[in-house]
Amino acid sequence: GESVGLHLPTLSVQEGDNSIINCAYSNSASDYFIWYKQESGKGPQFIIDIRSNMDKRQGQRVTVLLNKTVKHLSLQIAATQPGDSAVYFCAENGGSNYKLTFGKGTLLTVNP
Amino acid sequence: NAGVTQTPKFQVLKTGQSMTLQCAQDMNHNSMYWYRQDPGMGLRLIYYSASEGTTDKGEVPNGYNVSRLNKREFSLRLESAAPSQTSVYFCASTETGGRSPLHFGNGTRLTVT
Numbered sequence: 001g002e003s004v005g006l007h008l009p010t011l012s013v014q015e016g017d018n019s020i021i022n023c024a025y026s027n028s029a030s031d032y033f034i035w036y037k038q039e040s041g042k043g044p045q046f047i048i049d050i051r052s053n054m055d056k057r058q059g060q061r062v063t064v065l066l067n068k069t070v071k072h073l074s075l076q077i078a079a080t081q082p083g084d085s086a087v088y089f090c091a092e093n094g095g096s097n098y099k100l101t102f103g104k105g106t107l108l109t110v111n112p
Numbered sequence: 113n114a115g116v117t118q119t120p121k122f123q124v125l126k127t128g129q130s131m132t133l134q135c136a137q138d139m140n141h142n143s144m145y146w147y148r149q150d151p152g153m154g155l156r157l158i159y160y161s162a163s164e165g166t167t168d169k170g171e172v173p174n175g176y177n178v179s180r181l182n183k184r185e186f187s188l189r190l191e192s193a194a195p196s197q198t199s200v201y202f203c204a205s206t207e208t209g210g211r212s213p214l215h216f217g218n219g220t221r222l223t224v225t
Contacts, residue, residue, distance in 0.1 A: 097211070
């Protein structure tokens with residue numbers, strides 16, 4: 001079946017650098033995408049979302065880019081901080097009104 | 113405002129035992145979900161309830177049952193636990209389903225021996 005995947009399972013960056021986490025999706029019916037952050041021992045925490053009628057959306061220090069042509073989603077974190085160290089998941093709705101399908105996650109490590 | 117509350121936080125079961133995982137949300141959300149998380153597998157949907165009074169199977173429903181007790185509460189039951197059900201279970205809720213953010217609880221870590 002169609003699924004959401006990630007290019008890199010781990011990413012290590014220096015504090016202050018910008019981070020880019022990538023996600024590929026294959027379900028062309030998806031019209032809603034979302035990024036979550038998960039710290040150890042906690043539930044996933046919502047970061048930012050984007051609908052398919054947009055290419056870019058910005059939040060506080062984060063930007064999500066959507067390229068529908070190549071079915072690619074990315075999360076950019078500006079001036080990465082040690083507190084950003086976590087596992088990041090992307091998810092898509094597959095056109096569903098009710099369900100989200102999650103990718104396997106990328107572990108981001110920020111080195112001081 | 114507690115958000116999504118799951119109980120218990122930890123549980124150890126023997127093979128064949130049964131238990132119910134409890135979940136409650138105080139955000140007046142319509143839709144509620146149960147996911148399991150295993151290393152390297154991401155989050156997989158077990159069951160969901162689009163609205164009070166309805167439940168539907170997700171990706172991995174075998175071995176589980178659910179009850180949407182009311183708008184606030186959505187429970188997950190393991191009738192006869194198996195070691196393959198060792199996992200971390202997350203409950204989530206959202207206002208409008210697949211086009212709005214899910215709000216997650218902090219999970220129940222279940223070990224079946």
